[in-house]
Amino acid sequence: MSADDPRPGEVTVVRPAATDAGVHFLGRLHTPWLTRQDCPKRGDPQDGPICRVVVDPPWRAALAGLDRYAEVEILYWMHLARRDLVVQRPRSSGLAHGTFALRSPMRPNPISSSVVVLLAVEPDGLMVRGLDCVDGTPLIDIKPLRCPMAPPAAGRQDD
Template sequence: MDRDPGEEQVARPLRRRAKPGQLIADREGRAMDDTDLRPGERAIELDPPDDARLRFIGRIRTPFASRADCPRQGRHDGPDCVLELDPVWGGALDGIERFDFADVLYWLDRSRRDLVQQSPKSDGALRGTFALRSPVRPNPIGLSRVRVVRRDGPRLVVRGLDCLDGTPLLDIKPDACSYSPEAPRKAADVAES
């Protein structure tokens, strides 16, 4: 039976085999693979993506081997993680030491891409994918603001990541907040005495 590429699937678990490392657990500790749907979640059948021609510039080394180990949100006082750039990009880090923080973009290569609505707490409450910071996205690009710890050649040690070990690295941008003008105050920002 042919399916329309935009046709939705509703609460029907997809039973394809998980790739190695894709086994996750829900809040109650029950094993789920990345193709299972929680009650009420909706997925769509997708055409193969067009090539965006993204170039991975390296890999990210973290202590997180599985999703069960990985925090939902990185912390600046969390463990040291290493952005390992391919040697050809080592010089692109020149000057990064001047910054305390940087934005890191990465490709969440082990995430599914077809969910429209998700139940992040496995409690049946649904939210749209674009209203979540979930790694499950049509284009699984991760973004973390990290604390720069030190540079070691083509390696940048940082804190604040929430991705799995071996995640492909897309880009690093120094924190530009120091260049942004302060936003004008609004009446709601000032408490009345």
């Protein structure tokens, strides 16, 4: 049994041949982890490694103003994840759960999100702490964390 084979009790489906929408990858995430097995279950925004978010040239102007925030949300495509599991048995519990009841990267649309500490905005991307994905993971979007409890970056004012 390989690491990609379903575990006993897991259920798969046949994925639709066509898609309903298109997604443009905006860049890549660079982390120290080369395989899914190397990745932490959750990123550590306090003590985790510094990671780089590289934004492709057409999208770099969209970084303007992001330096006003102490934290940002990074949305990314878990490109190595299975997409056909509807019931999963996590190793941690061994109990079967529907995919939508889990935070597993194995999903019909493997979109993941991490709230990270923004360390620096650079001309071609960001330096952050708190990611939990494989090196080279495609970037979908970047959003400032603007909830009332989120602090602005030191010395900056939110609009």
